[in-house]
Amino acid sequence: MRIGELSRRTGVAVPTIKYYVREGLLPAGRLTSPNQADYDDSHIRRLRLIRGLMDVGGLSVSVVREVLAAVDAPEEPVHKVLGAAQEAITPPTVGEPDGLDEARRAVAEFIRRRGWRVDPGHVSAEALAVALATFRGIGHGAFEEVLDDYAVACERIAAADLAYVGRQVDVDSLVESVVVGTVLGDAVLSAMRRLAHVDGSARQYEG
Numbered sequence: 001m002r003i004g005e006l007s008r009r010t011g012v013a014v015p016t017i018k019y020y021v022r023e024g025l026l027p028a029g030r031l032t033s034p035n036q037a038d039y040d041d042s043h044i045r046r047l048r049l050i051r052g053l054m055d056v057g058g059l060s061v062s063v064v065r066e067v068l069a070a071v072d073a074p075e076e077p078v079h080k081v082l083g084a085a086q087e088a089i090t091p092p093t094v095g096e097p098d099g100l101d102e103a104r105r106a107v108a109e110f111i112r113r114r115g116w117r118v119d120p121g122h123v124s125a126e127a128l129a130v131a132l133a134t135f136r137g138i139g140h141g142a143f144e145e146v147l148d149d150y151a152v153a154c155e156r157i158a159a160a161d162l163a164y165v166g167r168q169v170d171v172d173s174l175v176e177s178v179v180v181g182t183v184l185g186d187a188v189l190s191a192m193r194r195l196a197h198v199d200g201s202a203r204q205y206e207g
Contacts, residue, residue: 006039012045025050087123103133114151
């Protein structure tokens, strides 16, 4: 198909498609003449992935480029590729609240106690430490009492996520599922958590 048809089928403007090609997010089409290229269903799929990561996941072009590099690296061990994809889509922490070192130790102990096979230096462990230090700094250190309840819920969510990912038959699809599931799944989880809050609040406090 020509780029105009690709644009119509995906809803992505032609200049935007060309921009994605220049930025290395979308593979170039197969040249049929000096000024013409053909595109196929793989381009449709990639464009929909890019738009999903940006529009729903809120990722920048540079982060999407890192994510897609992980998706396109099936020669690496699966666990390593999945880890790279996860790290690429995990936003960096901003600033260092007071008590961060103590919170890092608390997170390392939490990971050990849960028996999780995770490096305490993982970017998500750091994000958790920053959150805990911030909670303590504003007088809500008692929030840590619910961490194990959160962990139980998150373990069930992770099991469901990985069961979904396990349906994929090739590494490309598997990694893409992890990336999409993490970025878009976070959006789903956040929305569902708020819905559950509204329901729980209504049941507990209405009237």
